[in-house]
Amino acid sequence: MPIFIFNLSRSKLKKTNEPPVKTNMEDHSRTIVHIDIDCFYAQVEEVKNPSLKLQPVGIQQKNCLVTSNYKAREYGLKKCMSVTEAKKLCPKLVLINGEDLQHYRQYSSKVSDLLRGFSDLVERLGLDENFIDVTALVNERMASNYTPVGCIYGDVSGTCDCGCYERLCIGSQIAQEMRDAIFEQLSLTTCAGIAHNKLLAKLVGSKNKPNKQTILFPDSALELMLGLQKVCDIPSIGVATGKVLNDIHIFTVKDLQSCQIRELEMAFDPLKAKHLKQLSYGVDESLVKPYAKPLTISLEDAKCLVTKQEVQDKLSELLGRLLILVKSDGRTPKVIKVSVRKYNPTTGGQRETRQCPLSVSLDNQTKLVEVAYGLFKKIITEQSFKVTLLGVGFSKFIDVPNQKNTLDGFFKQSSDVIEPPIKRIKLAKEERCLKCPPGVDIEVFGELPLEVQQELWDEHKSKERKVVSKGKVNTMLNYFSKEPRK
Ligand code: DGT
Numbered sequence: 001m002p003i004f005i006f007n008l009s010r011s012k013l014k015k016t017n018e019p020p021v022k023t024n025m026e027d028h029s030r031t032i033v034h035i036d037i038d039c040f041y042a043q044v045e046e047v048k049n050p051s052l053k054l055q056p057v058g059i060q061q062k063n064c065l066v067t068s069n070y071k072a073r074e075y076g077l078k079k080c081m082s083v084t085e086a087k088k089l090c091p092k093l094v095l096i097n098g099e100d101l102q103h104y105r106q107y108s109s110k111v112s113d114l115l116r117g118f119s120d121l122v123e124r125l126g127l128d129e130n131f132i133d134v135t136a137l138v139n140e141r142m143a144s145n146y147t148p149v150g151c152i153y154g155d156v157s158g159t160c161d162c163g164c165y166e167r168l169c170i171g172s173q174i175a176q177e178m179r180d181a182i183f184e185q186l187s188l189t190t191c192a193g194i195a196h197n198k199l200l201a202k203l204v205g206s207k208n209k210p211n212k213q214t215i216l217f218p219d220s221a222l223e224l225m226l227g228l229q230k231v232c233d234i235p236s237i238g239v240a241t242g243k244v245l246n247d248i249h250i251f252t253v254k255d256l257q258s259c260q261i262r263e264l265e266m267a268f269d270p271l272k273a274k275h276l277k278q279l280s281y282g283v284d285e286s287l288v289k290p291y292a293k294p295l296t297i298s299l300e301d302a303k304c305l306v307t308k309q310e311v312q313d314k315l316s317e318l319l320g321r322l323l324i325l326v327k328s329d330g331r332t333p334k335v336i337k338v339s340v341r342k343y344n345p346t347t348g349g350q351r352e353t354r355q356c357p358l359s360v361s362l363d364n365q366t367k368l369v370e371v372a373y374g375l376f377k378k379i380i381t382e383q384s385f386k387v388t389l390l391g392v393g394f395s396k397f398i399d400v401p402n403q404k405n406t407l408d409g410f411f412k413q414s415s416d417v418i419e420p421p422i423k424r425i426k427l428a429k430e431e432r433c434l435k436c437p438p439g440v441d442i443e444v445f446g447e448l449p450l451e452v453q454q455e456l457w458d459e460h461k462s463k464e465r466k467v468v469s470k471g472k473v474n475t476m477l478n479y480f481s482k483e484p485r486k
């Protein structure tokens, strides 16, 4: 249950016609940090090529400028400007093609992974923004030092007495630590907003840019919201909702605050109407939703291929790029899959996918191409073919790091095929051991990471339910079975 802090004497809304939601009636017990990377794509290019730092740099996709570094922004360059216009404003502009997002994605996951070292509650928003709920960490540090770090938005004179001032000050210290870590480890500068909810943390973070952070104390929330002007400037109000609001003559944040809830309920369902009203006052009860890593990481190319060589070259190219993504993801995939669309003049063709357990090291690209080509041959059995799409992907990830301490690293002997660690076994400790499936050496089982133990147990249960088909002998369970492999 949220704790409401009733402090009506300080309400700036008292004189207006009774708005149903007041910011200082909201629960302030959380501390949320929002981190946004400065001129993200441009900074990644600068990290790759530091000489760019001294020059105005623009990132181009098609004929459009999607971002530019702050040096270029001094010339008046803006997002979504045409490249021709940008060049006119800044003739010395260095343009870089930013259509391949691979490096940006890599940096994006590195930043989120680094932030997860501070709190499990990290939510990604796009490629360069993260919300981090640092409430637990703040509570651990209470009664230490309450010096605020960074800029403060608005007036701090009338602070609430629920302890939010102290919490937000500690939150600002944590935000600074996070930004320092991102800079030290990845050479990226960032902006941060610190507030008691996601909406306010995001909004206030953009008040001082670049490479700065800003705290918002709850008493300044209304000022921040009213500074937005248009309803569409409220982050979670998209184009469609904005249009409906405009249709009922609500254009500004002030309009949204002062309209009757009944008016909103005529256009939206009651929950959404209440939510919109709350947003206009800077009230946002939404939680930081920890991001789930993707179930599959795959790449595909819709190119026409007609020879074995073309297919192998394409698989090699796709796998090369895919391995970079998988390695930066950090987890270990257990399954490799290939998708193919066979050309059909009438229907255009249908996509077919084949997959198999991954028994080859991620470091051995040549063998991976062989495995992928084997899967391709299972779909395309004809000598003469025409495929219009080829894709390759990894799935069934387990949280075992794929570079150091990898499953294959752990079990690797001289070949690339995973072998059980016969010589390295110790007795299993009761407390970390899940049920050992029949047929698996209890000592080997006890030595495995919990995720792998769980995986083996799940596989055993599936086998019991006959989910694993007889043909699929190359399973995890077989790797760890005491029986010799078939
Ligand atoms: P900032 O945060 O103002 O310092 O600058 P950026 O560049 O980080 O801008 P942001 O945070 O809005 O967007 C992050 C990246 O996303 C940006 O570097 C390029 C890309 N991006 C932003 N807006 C667009 C867009 O409208 N279209 C496309 N294709 N990419 C965009």
Ligand code: MG
Binding pocket: 036, 037, 038, 039, 040, 128
């Ligand atoms: Mg940014």
